Amino acid sequence: MAQADSNHEAHWQRTKSLTILVLIIWFIFAFGVHWFAPQLNSISILGFPLGFYMAGQGSLFAFVVIIFWFARAQNRIDEEFGVAEEENEDE
Amino acid sequence: MKGDFIQNLGKIYGLYTGGFLLFIILMAILEQAGVSADTIGYLFVGFTIGIYALIGVLSRTMATDQYYVAGRQVPALYNGMATAADWMSGASFVAMAGGIYFGGYGYMAFLVGWTGGYVLVASLMAPYLRKFGCYTVPDFIGTRYGGNFTRLCAVIVLVVASFTYVTAQINATGTVAARALQIPFEVGVWFGLAGILVCSMLGGMRAVTWTQVAQYIVLIIAYIIPVVWMSNKSGFGLIPQLAYGDAVQRVQELEALHQVGVLKPTEAFAGLKALTVPINAPGETFIEKWKFATLVLCMMCGTASLPHVLMRYFTTPSVRAARISVGWSILFIFLLYFTAPALATFTKLSLLDPNLATGIIGKSIADVNALEWVQKWTAVNFLAVSDSNGDGILQINEFFMRTGIVVLATPEIAGLPYVISGLVAAGGMAAAMSTADGLLLAIANALSHDLYYKIIDPNAETKTRLIAARILLLAVGAAGAFVASLKLTSILGAVAWAFDFACSGLFFPLVLGIWWKRANRQGAIAGMIGGFLSGTAYLYYVHFAGGEPWMGIDHLRFGMIGMPVSLVCMIVVSLMTEEPDEETQRMVDAVRTPRGETVLASSH
Numbered sequence: 001m002a003q004a005d006s007n008h009e010a011h012w013q014r015t016k017s018l019t020i021l022v023l024i025i026w027f028i029f030a031f032g033v034h035w036f037a038p039q040l041n042s043i044s045i046l047g048f049p050l051g052f053y054m055a056g057q058g059s060l061f062a063f064v065v066i067i068f069w070f071a072r073a074q075n076r077i078d079e080e081f082g083v084a085e086e087e088n089e090d091e
Numbered sequence: 092m093k094g095d096f097i098q099n100l101g102k103i104y105g106l107y108t109g110g111f112l113l114f115i116i117l118m119a120i121l122e123q124a125g126v127s128a129d130t131i132g133y134l135f136v137g138f139t140i141g142i143y144a145l146i147g148v149l150s151r152t153m154a155t156d157q158y159y160v161a162g163r164q165v166p167a168l169y170n171g172m173a174t175a176a177d178w179m180s181g182a183s184f185v186a187m188a189g190g191i192y193f194g195g196y197g198y199m200a201f202l203v204g205w206t207g208g209y210v211l212v213a214s215l216m217a218p219y220l221r222k223f224g225c226y227t228v229p230d231f232i233g234t235r236y237g238g239n240f241t242r243l244c245a246v247i248v249l250v251v252a253s254f255t256y257v258t259a260q261i262n263a264t265g266t267v268a269a270r271a272l273q274i275p276f277e278v279g280v281w282f283g284l285a286g287i288l289v290c291s292m293l294g295g296m297r298a299v300t301w302t303q304v305a306q307y308i309v310l311i312i313a314y315i316i317p318v319v320w321m322s323n324k325s326g327f328g329l330i331p332q333l334a335y336g337d338a339v340q341r342v343q344e345l346e347a348l349h350q351v352g353v354l355k356p357t358e359a360f361a362g363l364k365a366l367t368v369p370i371n372a373p374g375e376t377f378i379e380k381w382k383f384a385t386l387v388l389c390m391m392c393g394t395a396s397l398p399h400v401l402m403r404y405f406t407t408p409s410v411r412a413a414r415i416s417v418g419w420s421i422l423f424i425f426l427l428y429f430t431a432p433a434l435a436t437f438t439k440l441s442l443l444d445p446n447l448a449t450g451i452i453g454k455s456i457a458d459v460n461a462l463e464w465v466q467k468w469t470a471v472n473f474l475a476v477s478d479s480n481g482d483g484i485l486q487i488n489e490f491f492m493r494t495g496i497v498v499l500a501t502p503e504i505a506g507l508p509y510v511i512s513g514l515v516a517a518g519g520m521a522a523a524m525s526t527a528d529g530l531l532l533a534i535a536n537a538l539s540h541d542l543y544y545k546i547i548d549p550n551a552e553t554k555t556r557l558i559a560a561r562i563l564l565l566a567v568g569a570a571g572a573f574v575a576s577l578k579l580t581s582i583l584g585a586v587a588w589a590f591d592f593a594c595s596g597l598f599f600p601l602v603l604g605i606w607w608k609r610a611n612r613q614g615a616i617a618g619m620i621g622g623f624l625s626g627t628a629y630l631y632y633v634h635f636a637g638g639e640p641w642m643g644i645d646h647l648r649f650g651m652i653g654m655p656v657s658l659v660c661m662i663v664v665s666l667m668t669e670e671p672d673e674e675t676q677r678m679v680d681a682v683r684t685p686r687g688e689t690v691l692a693s694s695h
Contacts, residue, residue, distance in 0.1 A: 008683075008684060015683070019214050022214045023210075026210040030204075030210075034203065034373075034380075034387070037373035038373050038374075041371065044336075045336075046333060046336050047334075047340065048335075048336035049339065049371055051373055052339060052370075052371040053336070055196060055199040055200075055202065055373075057429045059206070060202060060206045060425050060428055061429070063210055064206075064418070064421050066210055067213045067417055067418040068418040070210075071411075071417070071418055074218075074414060078686075082686075083686045084686060085410060085411055085685050
């Protein structure tokens with residue numbers, strides 16, 4: 001039981017670290033870049049002013065990537081600690 | 092039969108998509124053959140609603156886990172599509188591009204907020220709630236914290252948030268139905284409701300899931316085809332989303348030329364606006380940046396607390412599938428959201444550019460008034476042209492439009508065939524219907540499962556419970572349609588409010604229920620009541636009592652008041668009262684571990 005507890009504790013620590021990392025990246029794309037939009041607009045990317053691009057497309061794309069990456073990283077953690085669900089083919 | 096259906100989803104929806112594309116081609120042929128525009132619009136709306144109704148009837152069920160969580164067997168990819176349809180409302184479909192057209196950069200806070208919220212859903216909520224095994228969001232709150240009063244508070248917040256939202260959706264279905272079928276708006280609303288209920292009444296979540304997948308396919312095709320067509324016509328290629336950068340820069344030059352933001356309108360038309368905000372003018376001052384950031388935050392936390400979104404992740408087969416399903420959801424949402432600013436930009440370009448045949452600003456008023464689309468939309472009060480300064484030339488401050496027109500009228504402005512307008516009407520209908528279905532079901536399920544079964548009559552039999560669920564669905568739908576027919580709120584105002592209500596009352600009780608073991612019943616009650624009441628009181632103060640917004644926090648952002656109050660109340664009261672018991676702590680541990688049985692029995 002004590003061992004199960006420590007495994008659970010370690011799994012939860014890793015899960016928490018991953019979640020915090022995800023939230024930091026999320027914060028940058030959700031708030032950070034848009035705060036500097038006027039400055040970013042002087043840079044051009046794919047023909048777009050960068051500040052406009054980030055709000056209209058860049059941040060949104062970053063969110064898509066973050067979520068898929070998070071799902072994979074969390075799966076790896078679950079497997080490492082042996083707490084992943086039994087294999088099924090439902091995905 | 093059921094197993095077969097799940098295994099053959101790819102084939103079934105592939106055939107369906109092919110069939111829909113064939114139907115579009117058939118309509119195009121009919122148009123060439125001289126069939127009237129009205130008939131084509133009628134066929135588009137009628138055909139698609141017919142398909143949804145068929146799916147709804149075929150998915151009927153009398154099992155509780157099928158009715159509440161679609162039997163927890165919806166594959167991640169399809170749940171992603173269903174969530175995208177559930178999520179993208181009439182406002183996303185009809186009003187978003189128009190919002191960017193009129194609001195420019197500032198409006199794009201909605202784009203960022205309504206996508207970034209899914210990062211919170213994926214990392215903080217969805218997988219854990221799936222492991223919990225609840226049927227509804229109040230089911231989680233009520234079990235995690237314990238007590239009927241706790242559950243009741245969650246039900247009340249859910250009903251208020253979702254009901255504000257659903258009236259706007261029924262309103263939108265009514266508007267589309269009224270125009271496509273040539274019936275009065277007040278009748279259109281009830282017609283729209285009938286369509287919505289056919290999809291959800293018999294099969295609950297199971298039926299709504301499979302109709303939402305079908306609705307997503309219609310709405311995304313309907314949104315993207317006109318934009319690609321327009322872009323291709325104006326030389327920006329087949330992937331306009333990546334290629335409209337030059338168009339943005341050109342629009343900025345044209346806006347300077349036409350003095351957008353300098354010339355203010357001198358007349359007013361009810362519900363119509365003239366363009367006064369340039370497309371790319373992010374605020375330079377602290378308060379402007381703060382307003383952008385606070386709107387983003389409220390929309391994100393609202394996304395992560397709105398029950399009709401969260402409950403979609405209760406339907407996946409596993410915790411793992413719930414996580415990846417959030418990824419599919421946001422990918423499918425992204426497809427529409429990154430197209431909206433492209434659409435707004437092309438519409439601006441075609442109206443403002445004097446070198447294009449479609450450009451109208453700077454042309455003579457008489458010529459503009461002679462245009463067919465101008466006459467048509469003026470007749471229904473969606474558009475107004477007025478020579479305010481009497482010089483016979485149309486200036487930017489003399490051209491007034493309604494927000495929704497950017498999506499609805501763009502095909503005509505750009506001179507596309509009528510079949511495209513019919514397609515857009517079907518897409519708008521799909522967007523509004525799918526969101527309305529999800530919301531009505533969230534409300535009715537909370538009332539039937541949490542209020543009726545868990546609080547009032549825990550001994551009720553399965554059959555009685557499911558009949559009660561359907562009666563409540565009907566009643567809530569009728570109430571929504573009645574309020575919508577009174578035309579009390581503009582579409583957008585009401586939508587943002589739903590997010591603010593949800594994040595004020597539910598965000599912290601949900602997050603802390605998973606992430607903070609020490610959170611207890613008293614704290615959760617204080618968090619829900621404190622956040623919800625303070626947010627609502629501030630909304631009243633700033634929107635109805637004529638109060639001065641504090642720190643730029645206006646009625647769209649009242650979650651900025653509700654959320655901190657909710658957090659502080661919850662932490663202080665939790666710490667002042669006793670720790671949750673051993674059993675609750677074990678429950679939280681179980682939620683944090685993907686392996687093992689759900690906390691609540693699979694059928695409860």
